[in-house]
Structure formats: C-alpha cells, structure tokens
Amino acid sequence: MAEHDVLIVGSGPAGLTAAIYTARANLKPLVLEGLQSGGQLMTTTEVENFPGFPEGIMGPQLMMAMREQASRFGVKLEQVNVDRVDFSKRPFEVEAEDETHLAKTVIVSTGAKPRMLGIPGESALIGHGVSTCATCDGAFFREKEIGIVGGGDSAMEEALFLTRFGKRVRVFHRRDELRASQIMRDRALAHEKIEIVWNTVLTDVRDEGSGMLRKVGTRDTKTGAEGETELDGLFIAIGHIPTTDLFRDKLDCDDEGYILTHDGTRTSVEGVFACGDVQDRVYRQAITAAGSGCMAALDAERWLETQE
Numbered sequence: 001m002a003e004h005d006v007l008i009v010g011s012g013p014a015g016l017t018a019a020i021y022t023a024r025a026n027l028k029p030l031v032l033e034g035l036q037s038g039g040q041l042m043t044t045t046e047v048e049n050f051p052g053f054p055e056g057i058m059g060p061q062l063m064m065a066m067r068e069q070a071s072r073f074g075v076k077l078e079q080v081n082v083d084r085v086d087f088s089k090r091p092f093e094v095e096a097e098d099e100t101h102l103a104k105t106v107i108v109s110t111g112a113k114p115r116m117l118g119i120p121g122e123s124a125l126i127g128h129g130v131s132t133c134a135t136c137d138g139a140f141f142r143e144k145e146i147g148i149v150g151g152g153d154s155a156m157e158e159a160l161f162l163t164r165f166g167k168r169v170r171v172f173h174r175r176d177e178l179r180a181s182q183i184m185r186d187r188a189l190a191h192e193k194i195e196i197v198w199n200t201v202l203t204d205v206r207d208e209g210s211g212m213l214r215k216v217g218t219r220d221t222k223t224g225a226e227g228e229t230e231l232d233g234l235f236i237a238i239g240h241i242p243t244t245d246l247f248r249d250k251l252d253c254d255d256e257g258y259i260l261t262h263d264g265t266r267t268s269v270e271g272v273f274a275c276g277d278v279q280d281r282v283y284r285q286a287i288t289a290a291g292s293g294c295m296a297a298l299d300a301e302r303w304l305e306t307q308e
Helices: 013-024 039-043 059-072 134-141 153-162 182-190 286-307
Strands: 003-009 030-032 076-078 084-086 092-096 099-108 112-114 145-149 168-172 194-197 200-206 215-220 226-230 233-236 240-242 272-274
Touching: 003 013, 003 092, 003 286, 013 030, 013 039, 013 059, 013 099, 013 286, 030 099, 039 059, 059 076, 099 286, 134 153, 134 233, 145 153, 153 168, 153 182, 168 200, 182 194, 272 286
Parallel strands: 003 030, 003 099, 030 076, 099 272, 145 168, 145 233, 168 194
Antiparallel strands: 084 092, 092 099, 112 240, 200 215, 215 226
C-alpha cells in the first residue's frame, strides 16, 4: 500500500491550488476529487472577478484550466468520493471506494454548499438569474429588478451591496421581523432602494420560456395568499453548509460544522490542514479559496520538513 506525502480531499480552487504547489515542491500529491470535481464554480456561468481574465471566464472552464495545470505538474487525480478517514494514527488513512490510501499529511478542501430553497425552477436557473453570491454576480444586474431571500446579517449585507447595481432590491422574508443585528436592520430599512417583503416565501422560480429568470411565485405565510413578482435576479442568502460530515468527530469544528484552523491552515490534528470554504465562513470567494490552498500547501511542506 503506497504512502503519499500529501493527500488532498476535494478539488475546488483550494484543493487544486494546494495540489499545484505541493506538486511543484516534489511532494507528489494525490487528489481525491469527489465524483463531482471542481467545486461550486462548476455550477456557475461567467466569472468576472478572478484575476488574469480581463474578459471573464466561465466557471467550469476556469476549473478545467486549474485541473490541467495540476496534471501538468504530475498531480494524480482520482474522481472518487472519500468514505472514511482515520486521523488517530500515522500514517493517516483515507478510504475511498474500498481502497485505503496512506498519507503523511492530509489537506481537507471539501468546500461548502449554499443552502437552497428547494423550490421548482431553482436549480435549473442557477447561473441564469439565480445566484448564491452577490459579490460574484451583482454586477450582472445593473439597473435591474433584484430579489434576495433571507433575514440575517449576511442577507442584509448582500442586499446593501446589491443596491450599488440594482434599480430596486426586494428582500423576501418569511417573518415580520428580521433576524439581522440592529445596525444591519437599520441600514437596510433606511435604504431607499431596499423594499422588505414581509411574511413571504417563494414557491417557484420561472423563466417564462426564456431560459433566464423572469418571475418568482410567492405565498403570504399568514394569509396563504399566492402571487408573483417580476425579477431579473434572485439571490439566495440563507446560509451555507460546510461539507464536513466525514470530519466532525475527527477535527475540531465550530457549531455550524466549519473546520477550525489556527496558525494559517493547521487543524486540531497535527499534520492535517484545511483550506477554502470548508474553514472560511466569511469570504467564500474563488480567489480566497485558492489563496488558502497555497497556504495549506506551504504549511504542509514546512510541517513535513520538521518531521524529517
């Protein structure tokens, strides 16, 4: 059974950047990509804010370029899901599809996924008017009618950000009081472009045959009355779910399941590192994920040097 210097779990911008850096350090990393490789960018359309692409680039195209770059440096990539990890002994054990891999170091970069509404039309229109990232996609909706779902600080922050672009920003909230902090509530309620649509949930997302978002169905949570609202963009801001089920009883995590890191990307287990959205609950950008992937690679390389 081969023992790897570095084993990387996950293949988004963080995991592939870590792979490129460790490969160039001659650590011969193995990347267990998951059955759906590439992370969240595989479900996005145009990416305009990743440096180096003045005309923008499609999300899947960016991830394929990163994957090709990793392969160029000899990174071994396996498109399999990880079923079990054992960090209680060294070398570490990572099992995927009945094969057990041994590793001196492990870099966890399994990412996080946005909470979705689970309504008809939502998944089909992701990247076609429906988004989970205002920072990523807000600029596509200049002088457009924008909606946002949520009532917490993140939702209010995104609503305020979207006022820079949209003609109007409607915030759909299922209750009659926002969950956001007082200061964020005050800012949102005072903004002339923001309209709070109280006691309302969305029932479906419609393209009206155009392939792009055109309308959303609504339901009043108190009266049950149904209606519809014309929108050009809809942002879902009801939180994220870190992909950490495999690691919650192996690594220290916060209450929401994000892996806790210190001194860069070090986790609670010496020799195990975490990078990208799996440990970042604040920024959640492709560029910050890639940056933390670089950090994890350097941290792993330096840690291996101390062991030798």
